[in-house]
Amino acid sequence: MSTISIIGLGGMARAIATRAVEGGHTVEVIGRDAAKAKDLAAELGGGATAGAFGATPAGDIVVSAVPYAGAAQVLAQFGDALAGKIVIDISNTFNADATGVVTPAGTSGAQEIAKTVPASTHVVKAFNTVFGHVLAQGGRLDVLIAGDDADAKARVSAFIESLGLRPLDAGDLAAARWLEAVGPLLMGLANHGAGFNISLGVTIKD
Amino acid sequence: MSTISIIGLGGMARAIATRAVEGGHTVEVIGRDAAKAKDLAAELGGGATAGAFGATPAGDIVVSAVPYAGAAQVLAQFGDALAGKIVIDISNTFNADATGVVTPAGTSGAQEIAKTVPASTHVVKAFNTVFGHVLAQGGRLDVLIAGDDADAKARVSAFIESLGLRPLDAGDLAAARWLEAVGPLLMGLANHGAGFNISLGVTIKD
Numbered sequence: 001m002s003t004i005s006i007i008g009l010g011g012m013a014r015a016i017a018t019r020a021v022e023g024g025h026t027v028e029v030i031g032r033d034a035a036k037a038k039d040l041a042a043e044l045g046g047g048a049t050a051g052a053f054g055a056t057p058a059g060d061i062v063v064s065a066v067p068y069a070g071a072a073q074v075l076a077q078f079g080d081a082l083a084g085k086i087v088i089d090i091s092n093t094f095n096a097d098a099t100g101v102v103t104p105a106g107t108s109g110a111q112e113i114a115k116t117v118p119a120s121t122h123v124v125k126a127f128n129t130v131f132g133h134v135l136a137q138g139g140r141l142d143v144l145i146a147g148d149d150a151d152a153k154a155r156v157s158a159f160i161e162s163l164g165l166r167p168l169d170a171g172d173l174a175a176a177r178w179l180e181a182v183g184p185l186l187m188g189l190a191n192h193g194a195g196f197n198i199s200l201g202v203t204i205k206d
Numbered sequence: 207m208s209t210i211s212i213i214g215l216g217g218m219a220r221a222i223a224t225r226a227v228e229g230g231h232t233v234e235v236i237g238r239d240a241a242k243a244k245d246l247a248a249e250l251g252g253g254a255t256a257g258a259f260g261a262t263p264a265g266d267i268v269v270s271a272v273p274y275a276g277a278a279q280v281l282a283q284f285g286d287a288l289a290g291k292i293v294i295d296i297s298n299t300f301n302a303d304a305t306g307v308v309t310p311a312g313t314s315g316a317q318e319i320a321k322t323v324p325a326s327t328h329v330v331k332a333f334n335t336v337f338g339h340v341l342a343q344g345g346r347l348d349v350l351i352a353g354d355d356a357d358a359k360a361r362v363s364a365f366i367e368s369l370g371l372r373p374l375d376a377g378d379l380a381a382a383r384w385l386e387a388v389g390p391l392l393m394g395l396a397n398h399g400a401g402f403n404i405s406l407g408v409t410i411k412d
Contacts, residue, residue, distance in 0.1 A: 171397065
């Protein structure tokens with residue numbers, strides 16, 4: 001097991017951190033509010049620590065678990081501290097009523113975020129297709145991923161497996177746009193009869 | 207049960223027609239090649255007939271099961287013969303290598319198709335999130351739908367149920383863009399380890 005750094009202190013950060021601790025990882029939580037980060041680390045247990053916002057994260061895998069609207073700005077504040085790291089972008093890009101996405105046509109939030117990190121940082125899209133409260137309930141859910149670097153994707157896949165989840169590779173980072181389209185799709189289903197206690201999965205037959 | 211008209215003689219047309227016959231519907235298959243349509247009707251059995259291309263379809267529900275590239279042109283040839291009908295658009299809009307969609311940004315194939323039919327025709331997006339060969343294998347798969355008219359969606363949902371499938375409403379016709387994004391998403395998963403014998407489904411917890 002390894003050290004996982006998580007930037008963000010919200011519901012998704014907490015859900016992923018909890019599973020990571022359960023999976024035997026050493027978790028570092030990082031937030032602008034150092035006191036809140038310390039509280040979350042204490043609550044998580046398992047040797048979890050609070051890292052300093054903007055400093056070099058302890059983990060080789062850094063989960064960016066902040067809303068899309070602020071993600072690029074937050075990661076820019078880390079700057080070269082993210083060099084050589086794998087950054088997992090979990091953000092959803094849909095607008096306030098979840099009827100559209102805020103990203104320019106023909107791109108994705110993950111690709112926009114990739115522009116803001118050092119060239120040696122590998123961005124992998126993952127977890128945005130899972131509701132945080134559903135992730136927190138436990139169970140082996142499917143986690144769709146997309147990224148350009150095969151080794152980074154393999155390491156993120158191993159991390160996802162270690163959380164008791166099933167990684168499914170959807171392609172290169174440009175495919176993140178299809179993962180991000182799952183956000184408004186799930187919101188649409190939730191708002192039209194399915195409710196919010198739902199998860200998307202893939203059945204693979206032999 | 208009712209009469210269902212299906213425009214198209216390809217794999218998806220055949221898979222839906224087969225399930226419709228099994229579901230007790232009277233099926234009318236319609237294609238430009240009248241001889242092929244007649245052959246398919248005979249093969250389907252269950253009283254299936256071949257309809258005349260461009261004439262008024264026998265069914266109140268008309269499945270447009272032709273590739274997106276030709277769908278608008280085909281439906282335009284039916285013109286007023288589709289007035290008052292429900293047209294189910296099953297098309298996928300991705301490009302040749304399934305890395306992008308051919309529709310303009312901010313719209314969907316279903317909305318583009320809706321522009322080409324009479325104002326009294328209700329277009330409902332459905333079935334594009336299911337591979338035809340998987341549909342042909344049987345089993346209760348999830349079928350995501352989107353449309354603007356509640357009554358039309360209710361009737362399409364009942365039709366989908368009658369095929370032994372589960373309809374899931376994702377919202378109005380503008381939400382068809384998220385359903386159409388599932389096309390390249392499934393292709394990406396298929397091409398990156400999952401293989402093509404896959405289906406997307408939604409787990410709904412209580």
